[in-house]
Amino acid sequence: MASAFTADIVPQAPEDPLFGLMAAYRKDTFAQKVDLGIGAYRDDNAKPWVLPVVKKADKIIADDPDLNHEYLPIAGLQQFTSASQRLSLGADSPAIKEGRVASLQTISGTGAVHLGALFLSKFYKYSGQTPTGYFSNPTWANHGQIFDTARLSHKTYRYFSPTTKGLDFEGMMSDIKATPEGSIILLHACAHNPTGVDPTQEQWKQIAQVMAQRRQFPFFDTAYQGFASGDLNKDAWAIRYFIAQGFELCIAQSYAKNFGLYGERAGCFHFVTAPGSDAQSTITRIASQLAILQRSEISNPPAYGARIASLVLNTPELFAEWEANLRTMSGRIIEMRTQLRAKLEQLGTPGTWNHITDQIGMFSFTGLSEKQVLKIREDAHVYMTKNGRISMAGLNSHNIDYFAKAVDKVVRETQ
Numbered sequence: 001m002a003s004a005f006t007a008d009i010v011p012q013a014p015e016d017p018l019f020g021l022m023a024a025y026r027k028d029t030f031a032q033k034v035d036l037g038i039g040a041y042r043d044d045n046a047k048p049w050v051l052p053v054v055k056k057a058d059k060i061i062a063d064d065p066d067l068n069h070e071y072l073p074i075a076g077l078q079q080f081t082s083a084s085q086r087l088s089l090g091a092d093s094p095a096i097k098e099g100r101v102a103s104l105q106t107i108s109g110t111g112a113v114h115l116g117a118l119f120l121s122k123f124y125k126y127s128g129q130t131p132t133g134y135f136s137n138p139t140w141a142n143h144g145q146i147f148d149t150a151r152l153s154h155k156t157y158r159y160f161s162p163t164t165k166g167l168d169f170e171g172m173m174s175d176i177k178a179t180p181e182g183s184i185i186l187l188h189a190c191a192h193n194p195t196g197v198d199p200t201q202e203q204w205k206q207i208a209q210v211m212a213q214r215r216q217f218p219f220f221d222t223a224y225q226g227f228a229s230g231d232l233n234k235d236a237w238a239i240r241y242f243i244a245q246g247f248e249l250c251i252a253q254s255y256a257k258n259f260g261l262y263g264e265r266a267g268c269f270h271f272v273t274a275p276g277s278d279a280q281s282t283i284t285r286i287a288s289q290l291a292i293l294q295r296s297e298i299s300n301p302p303a304y305g306a307r308i309a310s311l312v313l314n315t316p317e318l319f320a321e322w323e324a325n326l327r328t329m330s331g332r333i334i335e336m337r338t339q340l341r342a343k344l345e346q347l348g349t350p351g352t353w354n355h356i357t358d359q360i361g362m363f364s365f366t367g368l369s370e371k372q373v374l375k376i377r378e379d380a381h382v383y384m385t386k387n388g389r390i391s392m393a394g395l396n397s398h399n400i401d402y403f404a405k406a407v408d409k410v411v412r413e414t415q
């Protein structure tokens with residue numbers, strides 16, 4: 001029998017560019033090849049790093065005689081979601097105290113963005129219409145796909161300036177001002193992916209002010225708390241500031257990077273409703289609908305990663321050790337930034353390189369063009385995404401000289 005799913009109905013989809021890049025890297029047999037593609041932390045020997053605190057928590061859980069493999073509740077492990085609220089919103093958050101936060105454990109950050117998008121698609125109306133989502137240009141490649149799946153339309157606001165390789169703050173502000181009232185504005189809480197460029201606290205205040213005037217809905221994506229600066233509170237500043245301004249908003253939180261729990265899919269979705277006398281009944285209704293969306297998609301979330309994160313988040317000594325592990329990761333990345341910039345400046349590589357140290361987090365937008373990216377892959381076996389983004393975690397004391405020289409060469413040859 002012929003398939004009903006012919007090519008005109010189900011066309012061949014392109015390969016995910018990032019996972020395609022990983023496959024090409026794996027196939028490459030060149031000894032000095034460098035992987036700067038995927039956003040996962042690597043130690044100074046280019047190896048995945050299991051955080052020592054995660055190893056410790058893992059053992060405690062494995063040794064627990066009461067451990068079982070029953071289903072978690074629909075909203076996930078309660079100790080995990082409440083600790084996640086405190087981590088993101090701050091332990092003394094008025095929103096938590098006033099009981100106006102609904103939190104569900106999700107399939108990592110992706111699942112949290114997805115649950116938020118589904119909820120908004122189904123329930124968010126402004127002047128009778130479902131508002132459009134606005135993303136920074138550029139943004140994490142999956143945002144658009146997730147909103148498409150949830151049938152939410154999306155557009156972009158200006159964000160990155162190719163000239164300064166920093167924030168195009170004026171462009172961002174004027175684009176946000178120009179969006180329709182009630183629009184969903186997706187914001188990276190810290191360590192913007194892919195650019196590594198974040199607004200300053202002063203700029204965040206101005207963004208919040210415009211968004212309040214335009215009655216916009218902030219959708220925070222926080223995938224790098226503690227991983228960016230090494231300071232959990234600093235990296236959550238923008239979210240907490242917006243909540244203090246009384247916004248109704250949502251937060252998609254990932255523990256992939258800051259716990260190194262990439263494959264365990266530990267994350268959380270928080271919906272924070274605005275303060276007011278009916279806030280508690282509002283949040284109870286919202287939580288009930290989120291639970292139905294969750295049940296229809298995954299029934300209940302996976303337990304393992306959440307158990308590890310929960311144990312660490314809820315045990316003061318383990319929490320302190322986690323903070324030290326975070327400083328190890330963020331510190332190594334900051335050190336790589338310093339060294340890369342210094343090496344390019346020493347080599348006299350044409351252009352300016354201050355953006356390497358001005359940017360923050362896992363990624364740096366180098367400013368290399370697509371042509372240069374392809375050439376550096378061809379000539380030096382260095383793998384990075386076509387937009388010139390590098391994962392700083394892929395650099396280490398063994399390959400940074402090699403990489404700096406390869407950049408120097410490609411920039412000079414393509415000038």
Ligand SMILES: Cc1ncc(COP(=O)(O)O)c(C=O)c1O
Pocket residue numbers: 039107108109110111140188193221222223254255256262267
């Ligand atoms: C901006 C941003 N949001 C969300 C995620 C979600 O990642 P995960 O689903 O692995 O938690 C990532 C991961 O790269 C990211 O960079």
